[in-house]
Amino acid sequence: MPDVDDPEVDGVDSIVRAVLADTPRMTEESFAAGRERVLAQRRKPRQWLRIASVAAGVALVATTALFIPSSDTELAETASAASVLDRAASLVRDPDLMQNQFRYVSLESTSPPPLYYEMPPSSERPPPSSKQCDSLPMYAEQTWIPRDPAAEWFQLSGVRQVSGKVGDEVKCDFRTTDRAAEHGAFATARPNPPPAWEILEPKHAAGLPRDPEAMYRKLSASVPRANPSLGNFLLFVSRGFMLPADMRATLLRATKYLPGVTVTQESVTIDGRTGIAVGLPAKANGGAQQDIVIDPKDGSLIAYRRFVDNQKSIDVFTYGVAEKSGEKPRG
Incomplete structure (x- = not known):
């Protein structure tokens, strides 16, 4: 036990208490454990600097759940995931838009488009061996959401397709189509809309x-028996990017009711952004790991991922504010 009269130890106690100032009341045992972590880091100067810089914004010592799984037990992992999801949901916001501005959301996917997507005319699909083709997403969407959600939205979507050959190298381009719909009803406004559970x-x-909890039960019950994968709920959550902030927050909180949900990766960098992955490991999801990657700074969804054997598919989301419909945000 460190000497309680040691001024260095007293300083550590001050740091621990400052870090815990905005967190729920904890037991003496929890405080002692947190204190020992800080003391251990104090003996390692390089790591101490990192902890000191993080402590100002995050209660890292007390609530390890947001960034570090609390233990290896399934119960603790579930609690850790719940903490991440609750914290992220509390941060979700919609941007403050001026009268003629639009919330912009971009999706780029390595997976084929949804089954109900209307494919542009093309003679053939790109082969998987083409390096030039692989530099393009297989499917992409850009959506412009007006300040008034009941007004007309605009969406540009497309698929990667073969455009020709140069020698033995297959060339690809991106065939796009655009559509407008009031209140973002792009799929349900179609003559043959997809099943409700897909959108x-x-x-x-x-x-x-x-x-x-009611949201979780409602959406999970809508998945047809022929497609019972628990991970489909995570696909639901990822497809909620067009919803207003309160509903996106509800979807994040609802995810904690998913059986077996855990922190699948504490830190992952995608498209230059670092987030924490929450979802289902392969053992809990019929051999397919599925997760969503959340930005801990603002609760936004960075990506949806699916791993099966040695294959991986990923949807990447980016956001911004556009001055005009159909134009990307500046900067």
């Missing part, structure tokens, strides 16, 4: 519950 559009989702 999360604002108008369609308006009747969904705001209670997280």
Whole structure:
């Protein structure tokens, strides 16, 4: 036990208490454990600097759940995931838009488009061996959401397709199509709309519950028996990018009710952004790991990922504010 009269130890106690100032009351045993962590880091100067810089913004010692799984037990992992999801949900916001501005959301995917997507005319699909083709996403969407959600939205979507050959190298381009729809009803406005469980559009989702547990039960029950994968709920969450902030927050909180949900990766960098991955490991999901990557700074969704054997598919999301419909945000 360190000497309690040691001024260095007294300073450590001050740091621990300052870090815990905004966190729920804890037991003496929890405080002692946190104190010992800080003391251990104090003996390692390089790591201490890192902890001191983080402590100002995050209660790292007390609530290790947000960035570090608390233990290897399934119960603790579930609690860790719940903490991440609750914290992220509390940060979700919509940007403050001026009268003629748009919330911009971009999706780029290594997976084929949804089954209901209307493919542009093309003679052939790109082979998987083409390096030039692989530099393009297989499917992409750009959506412009107006300040008034009931007004007309605009969406540009497309698929990667073969454009020709140069020698033995296959060349690809991106065939796009655009559409407009009031209140973001791009899929449900089609003559043959997809099944309700495949989409999360604002108008369609308006009747969904705001209670997280009720939201989970409602959406998970809508998955057809022929496609029972638990991971489909994570796909639901990732497809909620067009929903307003309160519903996106509810989806994040609802995810903690997913059986077996855990922190699958404490830190992952995608498209230059670092987040924490929460989802289902392969052992809990029929051999397929599925997760969402959350930005801990603002609760936004960075990516949705699916790993099966040695294959990986990923959807990457980016956001911004556009001055005009159909134009990307500046900068």
